[in-house]
Amino acid sequence: MIEVKHLTRRYAGVTAVDDLSFSVEAGEVTALLGPNGAGKTTTVRVLAGYLQPTGGTVTVGGLSLDRDALEIRRHIGYLPENAPVYPELRVREHLELMGDLYGMSLRKRLQRIEWVLGACGLGETANRIIGQLSRGYRQRVGLAAALLHDPDVLILDEPTAGLDPNQGRAIRDVILGLAGSRTILMSTHSLAEAESLCRRVLILNRGKLVALDTPADLRRRSLGCSRVAAEIRAPLEAVREKCAAIVFADTVEAEAAGEWVRVRITSREETDLRADVFNLAVREHWALRELRADHHTLEEVFMSLTGEESHE
């Protein structure tokens, strides 16, 4: 649905996006992840038709951004960063005017407005002045406006940034409801959000693509395959030594917590070390009070790929 080939965008002397290529399948929700200044907003702005690329091509649904600039915009719903809206207007007026700008007939507009008001949970605020609404509601108005002309592709720039957890969840629920029927590309720097909403994650760093995969595959690929965490009652040194002797155990981290030892064993192989740890404890007559497979968080993957702290 979205095809980006060798996309490059430079601002006076600075390369914000550098030879970026990726594609997004129809009906797929993809997250664009990266630290600040990674080129997320620039990428999104080029796709939405706000900025001209310095080089490379973008096609959406077979239409080229270059040749079919106006036509392509009818197929894209775009929510810019901070969801700009007209604060002087009422929610319904804002939506009516946006529909007018997209060339929708009055009848279609009225129909769609009722639908988006419902989908975005704006039914009760339809006649309120936008400037008096909370940030979360303004964000919903922005999202409603992006959905109004029934686009096949939704491009969302940090749709939940700056919202409190409840407001964020409300927006995520709307996005989840649209998944499957729309192709969605959303930039975010919340890893938890990317993981809960998106089938695939695209990680950018300094304008370059560093990874494009499902959250689970990313984890497996970039940091050892499996990790086991256990709590054992035994001398620290003994635990460290015996655990390191387990076949396939690559690194062992152990620390004392009272009379217990907390140990984490990582293996590069795709194997479950839990049985080995259990057998070891039985053999050594150690008490075992916890034993579990410890998943790498996407956060760790992110940090290992970008070499930077995430923002959440």
Added chain:
Amino acid sequence: MNRILAVWRKEMAVQLVSPSLYGIAAVFLVVTGLNFWKLSVESAGTPTAMSVLLFGPMFFWIITLALITALTMRSFAEETRSGSLELLMTAPLSDVDLVGGKFSAALTLFALILLPTAGYPWILRACSSGVWSVDEMQVVMGLAGVLLMGAFYTSIGVLISALSRGPVLAALGIFAALSLIFFLDAFWYAGPSGSVQRFLDYASAIQHVMDFSRGILDSRAVLFYLSGTGLMVFMTVKAIESKRWR
């Protein structure tokens, strides 16, 4: 055309709910009304053309420049500041639609606020029990002249607004540019040899409107203001286009 109208409707809707617009209109009408009243009292007894009382004074023009500044400063600059320009520039509209809609909306508002001044002579006649006579043609033609120049000045305002990051900066730029053009125009018309008094009396914008109201259509002036407006609108389109490359 439909798309220009859509932008025009959006622009009018946003402007017409803004209380500041009504404040600006009220100030303009009160100040020009008082000025008209003062002049007509002063010139009582001497035969004076209505258009001279209405559009003749330098003061009327300065307040008109201020009005155009107030009406155009937010045009693009406010949308740039708030980020909503991104909404317009990603809607299926060409840059020509966008600029055309914005410019025509600003000009419509200017015309709407200017229009009531045409009623002043009738109010004066009603209050002075028919001592003053009103030549309708004179007032209408004078008004058309002010609108023509207003279109040129509005196009300059919209261009500067498109080049500015925020409305305050835009306002300073617009008022400075309009004053400069207004007075340079006047200087050119009076000629470098003219005295300061003559220069101010014959500020060409004023002179053009006076000619207009007398039924003298100086085609050079009409052409100058129309082509000037076209050029400014074209430059605004280019300014908006350049935002996509910046």
